[in-house]
Amino acid sequence: MEPLQMNMVSDTAVQVTFGTVISMETHKNIRAFCRELEKYPQKGIREWVPSYTAVTIFYDPFLLSPVTLKTCIMKMCDGIENHNLPDEMQVTIPVCYEKAYGPDLNHVAAHNQLTPEEVIELHTEPQYLIHMMGFIPGFPYLGGMNEKIAAPRLDAPRMKVPAGSVGIAGTQTGVYPLESPGGWNIIGRTPKKLFLPRETNPVLLEAGMRIKFMPVTVDEFIEIEEKEAAQ
Known part of the structure; x- marks a missing residue:
């Protein structure tokens, strides 16, 4: 140390x-x-x-x-x-990378001279470690992203980024648990709710967990979204 x-x-x-x-x-x-x-x-x-x-x-x-x-x-x-630390828990996060949910996917691909499909493959390949939580409740700062898909923040941040949006900023990737302003490149969205304010423990993720992104289709996104809303 x-x-x-x-x-x-x-x-x-x-x-x-x-x-x-x-x-x-x-x-x-x-x-x-x-x-x-x-x-x-x-x-x-x-x-x-x-x-x-x-x-x-x-x-x-x-x-x-x-x-x-x-x-x-x-x-x-x-x-x-x-210190004997407990085993790191892994959480699978389904993500739809279609244009309607990932408006900046093509930009990230062009910036790195890759195809959108290659960006998706590289983004879903690692098992990410949550190093810390911020800047809004439930936002995970992840380590382990492949630098081949790194991209600078947007010149003009969006006033509203939808909840569940998956973004890239520099060599980092993360998930917006709530709708908020943001300047990250949005490459997809998850239907999974990461922040449930009415629950005793409202934040799904915590530092030390592992995240694995799993690509899903639009139909699968809608199906998961409906199940989440019914809970």
Whole structure:
């Protein structure tokens, strides 16, 4: 594990950095650290937010001093490399790549001198790892996309991107769980609901899971969409 760094980012937050680059080792250390936070709750810690290379911990300075917090963090970091993490759960996400659902598929293909079919094949080939969640509830930031289909963000972001849209931005791919503005290249859409606000656990995905995209036809998309709506 790379040398641990702790930096105060405000008077109520500290950032614990586990690496300087996105890697499987860094991801596993972050997952293990978050499990330690869950296992040994410390009075005064409000919440924590994992990212690609760090975890930001928000705390109440009236209940927990920075010195005590840093001591707790160091204790939690002891031995995390040997932490027994649970097996990574895999979730299959059906995606329709037809033009009606993937308006930017041809653009991504042309940008990389590929056919749309080749983009679809390369996009559905990997098993993606969810490194972190953001920027809206349930949005997974995935690692493992083939750089042959990388494409820059749109020059002019859309005001409305439909829920379920699957996009590419740079070397990243992700899924919009809600309708929102966005500048990613939309290459397809899933009928699967990733955010269910009425459920006790409204977010389907979480960091540490694996995602496999599965291409479906328009008819299959509609059939799955109807089943999802009936639940």
